[in-house]
Amino acid sequence: TQLLEQSPQFLSIQEGENLTVYCNSSSVFSSLQWYRQEPGEGPVLLVTVVTGGEVKKLKRLTFQFGDARKDSSLHITAAQTGDTGLYLCAGSTSGTYKYIFGTGTRLKVLA
Amino acid sequence: SAVISQKPSRDICQRGTSLTIQCQVDSQVTMMFWYRQQPGQSLTLIATANQGSEATYESGFVIDKFPISRPNLTFSTLTVSNMSPEDSSIYLCSVRPQETQYFGPGTRLLVL
Numbered sequence: 001t002q003l004l005e006q007s008p009q010f011l012s013i014q015e016g017e018n019l020t021v022y023c024n025s026s027s028v029f030s031s032l033q034w035y036r037q038e039p040g041e042g043p044v045l046l047v048t049v050v051t052g053g054e055v056k057k058l059k060r061l062t063f064q065f066g067d068a069r070k071d072s073s074l075h076i077t078a079a080q081t082g083d084t085g086l087y088l089c090a091g092s093t094s095g096t097y098k099y100i101f102g103t104g105t106r107l108k109v110l111a
Numbered sequence: 112s113a114v115i116s117q118k119p120s121r122d123i124c125q126r127g128t129s130l131t132i133q134c135q136v137d138s139q140v141t142m143m144f145w146y147r148q149q150p151g152q153s154l155t156l157i158a159t160a161n162q163g164s165e166a167t168y169e170s171g172f173v174i175d176k177f178p179i180s181r182p183n184l185t186f187s188t189l190t191v192s193n194m195s196p197e198d199s200s201i202y203l204c205s206v207r208p209q210e211t212q213y214f215g216p217g218t219r220l221l222v223l
Contacts, residue, residue: 040217042203042214042217044214097207102153104152104153
C-alpha cells in the first residue's frame, strides 16, 4: 500500500515566521500535488510538480519535488494568518489516474 | 475549471438509516471521484464513478455499503447505507477534467 507521510502533523507559528512541510514516501510518483483545505471547504489545488528536482514558486510558497520523485517539500516564507489551514500532498504513480493523499499537516498562524 | 456543488451540505442521521449525497458539476467529465475525510484526517478514495458503467471501489469499500449512481456526465450520487457512528465523516466529490483536480465543498455527516 502506498503511503504518503507528512511532517509535521501539526504546526503553530507566529505571523512572519518561516516554515517547511515535508511529504515523504517509498514510492516513486509521476506527479505530486499540494492542496490547502480550509474548514467547511474542499481542498484547493496549489501546485503540481512532475519533474524530479523541480522547484515552483507561488508568491511566498516554494514547492520542491525530490530528485527521485519520492518526496516533496512546501516552504512558506513570512507566514500570514491567511495561510492557516490543512495542507495535503497527493501523489499519482505512472499508469494510474488516482491520487493518494498524504496524512496532512494542520497549520495555524497566530497574529 | 470546474465548479462542483454537493447536497446536502451537512446532515445528522440515526444509525441504521441511509443517506444519499448528490454531486453536480458545471461541465461534462468522464470520471467522478468520491472521497471520505474522517474527522481531523486526510482524504481516502472510496470509488471512481464512470458514466455508463459500474463504479470502481477501493480496497475496504464495497458497493453494498456505498452504492453509487452516475446517470450522466455531470451528476453522481453516493449513498451511505445502514449507517453507524463510524461513518461520521466529510464526503467529498471530485473531478479532474485535465490535470487539475477540483473538489466539492463536501457533505458533513454525523451519525448518532
